[in-house]
Amino acid sequence: MISPSSSSSTGRGTAPITVLGTGSIGKRHLTALRRVCPLPPIAVPIRPERIGPLREEGWTTASSLEEARSMGSDRAVIATETLRHPDDALRALSLGMKALIEKPAAADADGAARILEAADRLGEDARVACVLRYSEGLLRLRSLLPEIGPVSSAFIECRSYLPDWRPDRPYLSSYSARAEDGGVLRDLIHEIDYAGWLFGWPESVEASLFNDGVLGIEAEERADLAWTAPTGCRVRVGLDYLTRPPTRRAAIVGKSGELFWDALAGTIRLTVKNRALPDISVESDLEHAYEAQIRSWIDAEASPDRPAPIADGVAALAICDAARRSSETGARAEVVR
Structure with missing residues (x-):
């Protein structure tokens, strides 16, 4: 031993x-x-x-x-x-x-x-x-940001149908359904994490959370968030458990062009000065991303931002907490971390 x-x-x-x-x-x-x-x-x-x-x-x-x-x-x-x-x-x-x-x-x-x-x-x-930090698509998207100049806005979405996640298990008994530790904000926090990773962490958030009673769960079924990043980029995030077929994508607008990433289709479209370039194919399967995450974590020279440091985990959850307060009050809420 x-x-x-x-x-x-x-x-x-x-x-x-x-x-x-x-x-x-x-x-x-x-x-x-x-x-x-x-x-x-x-x-x-x-x-x-x-x-x-x-x-x-x-x-x-x-x-x-x-x-x-x-x-x-x-x-x-x-x-x-x-x-x-x-x-x-x-x-x-x-x-x-x-x-x-x-x-x-x-x-x-x-x-x-x-x-x-x-x-x-x-x-x-x-x-x-936060395994998306190792996905080929997000890494390529990040590397292409300089091509479109200073970013003015980003719209990030992750939408799917909760009962389809694990068809062999009753979703109502899953953690996703519980108010105390489930809901789209926590479940789909990858999108909040990579928004912070790409554009910086905000000081305040506006949000609306909804439970429309479609799924019969205690937690929020959908969430719409908006904030201004430290760079001045306006970020919007849309999350839900209600969409068929699923979507996972990001549309980013810069001074000189635009980027559109369809994570499920495995494509990135870059438009520079109104000229659309051929779509870039990227891997959509996350299995290799999980392996890359492990390799990075056990490497003596691991990057300071991959895997995500616990401080970023605090920051992403602080956005979620602020989103709940904003939805309850109808006003912008400070991100406390």
Whole structure:
């Protein structure tokens, strides 16, 4: 057995990586780790009765983060339900493990700030798994922004039909349906994250949240947000659980041209000075993005902004919190982070 003191985080494959939570997103992280890392990942289910089936599927398991740490693991992916994220991340950090927390980092900015404070106090690294930062489409979009000059506006959308997400499971019993940790703001926070990443984090937000009773859930079914980025860019974000077929796209207008990204079709259209260039094809499947995220996270020279630092996780959730206040009051709300 490898002792915790003998493990190292300075190179790929020097210690096994733990995944806490073995639901659908936990399995996705485990699969990416199996493909990327030479050492098998350690699966830590929340329900003890899951250990047997996981072992039958060929996964290495542990009953707790403490046991995984004793097996030499010095990194943990936190893939539990959102309300658990702060406590689970703090436990990992207190054990001397770097933490990659599935988005959203918490149910609200205060919860994410607890993780940020603990990481700073303990001298450990905490990141948020906002995997779109590794998608070929978003990275190409980001690289093309200089082609259109200073950006004046951006319209970002992610719309789909919640019951279609996991047809084999009742959506009404999912976390998405719950007011305390579900809803489109948290579920579709990727769009808020990359808006902040591309254009900067706002000081205030205007928003309207709606529950039209279509799905019978407690949380908001759709949300419309607007803010002005530090660069002066006017950003609008539209999210909903009600749309068929799904859409995920961004339209960005600059002084010299426009960019349009259709994430599901895998295309980017660049128009410069009223001349449309041939569409650029980009990968739409996120499987490679999950693998790239893992590689980046375990690389000794990881980028300071990929995976997303926990401070960005706080900022994205602060926008969500402000959006709720704005919708309740009908007025612009300060983003408190």
